[in-house]
Amino acid sequence: MVYPIVVHPLPPIDAGNPIVVCRDQPKLLQASGAVNYKWSSTGNLSCTTCSSIMVNPTSTVKYYVEGESAFGCKATDSVLVTVQQPFTVAVNNGDTICIGETYRLQASGTDLYNWTPAIGLDNAQNASPIAKPQTTTLYQVIGKDKNNCFADTAYVPVVVYPYPTITLEKEKTVIVGTSVKLQPTLSADVVSINWSPADWLSCTNCAAPVSTPKQTIQHKLQVANEGGCVTESSVTLLVVCNGENIFIPNTFSPNGDGNNDVFFPRGKGISYIQRFRVYNRWGEEIFKQLAFYTNDASKGWDGTYKGAPVNEDVFVYVVEVVCENGQALTFKGDVTLIR
Known part of the structure; x- marks a missing residue:
């Protein structure tokens, strides 16, 4: 005897496509393809035997569903639910x-x-x-x-x-032995000042230092504001030596009264006197002094020649000087001796 065997297919159970849910915002899962359903998962389930369930997982989880057909055949499927967590930027x-x-x-x-x-x-x-x-x-x-x-x-x-601003002369001429005040105009936001190099400056952190340069020099000014913004500028001091920084009298009276008794060169910014000569009207050298400092009366001419006083007359002098900036100059002129 032959008995027929009927083979029923497995139900085409479908748990749905993977989804993303926002944390603490429930979402619907929809299964299909069966008559009876049974859900299982580690996540929260609103119903375990419904075709549609609400889920509200706290972290990413996979949900499984078993579907049974009218003939009692069973199949399973799953769906991944990814949870988007809140964040802080x-x-x-x-x-x-x-x-x-x-x-x-x-x-x-x-x-x-x-x-x-x-x-x-x-x-x-x-x-x-x-x-x-x-x-x-x-x-x-x-x-x-x-x-x-x-x-x-x-x-x-x-x-x-903003960057602070500086208004500063680019160049100044200074007679050697004299001083000059550097006076830049600075914006109101300047909180720090620095001059460099410090050579011959009265201060390096003040707005208007006094410079007494002996040689040509460039001073750089750097200023900053509260934001640390730095601006730089510079000024070149051209140091010159000329007749303005040396004084040679045109008369003297060696009469022993203690007033203008000696003829000698005076001045400032002079490193030393290299040669000092005096000649009479016939061109005869009657006085000579070598290598001495300016303003030194002890090195001057006292109005004598070979130990004897000379008569009133006009004499010619030649003075060779070396300035503090290294410049060598020669000055010629005449002086009147008065008794």
Whole structure:
């Protein structure tokens, strides 16, 4: 005897496509292809025997469903439910910059970013755009996840300082042995001053130092404001030696009264007198002194020649000097001796 055998197919159970849910926002799962259903999972289930169930997992989980056909045949399927967690956007602290400088903004913690204001940014949708603001700016960034579940906002301050300004003569002429006051005009935001080199300056951290240079020198001025923005300028002091810094009398009276009894060169900014000669009207040298310092009466001519006083007359002198700036000069003239 032959008995027929009927083979029933397995039910085409389908748990649905993988989905993403936002944390704490329930979502519907829909199974199909069977008559009876049985759900199982480690996640929360609103119903274990329904074809449609609400799920609200706290973390990513896979849900399984067993489907049974009208003939009692069973099959299983599963669906992955990914949970998008809330987040906090983290940013850097911001900084102080000088106008024209750049600062890299930095945000992290999620997938998508939007910075405002966008002016001065190389890419407002970048997690780390480069900012070049012209004025102090508070940048806002809104971060979102790629599943459009959550958003968070953070702020980055960027303080912008202008550069201080200096108005300073580029060059000044100074007679060796004299002083000059350096008087730059500075913007009101200057909080620190530095002159260099310090040679011959009365101070290096004041606005208007006095310089007494012995040689040509360039002084550099560096100023800064509260933002640390630095501006530099310089002035060159051209040190010259001429007749303005030496005095040679045109009369003297060696009569022993203690007043103008000696004829000698005087001045300032003079390193030393190389030669000092006096000649009578016939060109005869009647006095000579070599290598001595200026303003030294003991090295001058007392109106005698070979130990004897000379008569009143007009005499010619030649003075060779070496200035403190190394310049050598020769001065010629006449002096009247009065008894």
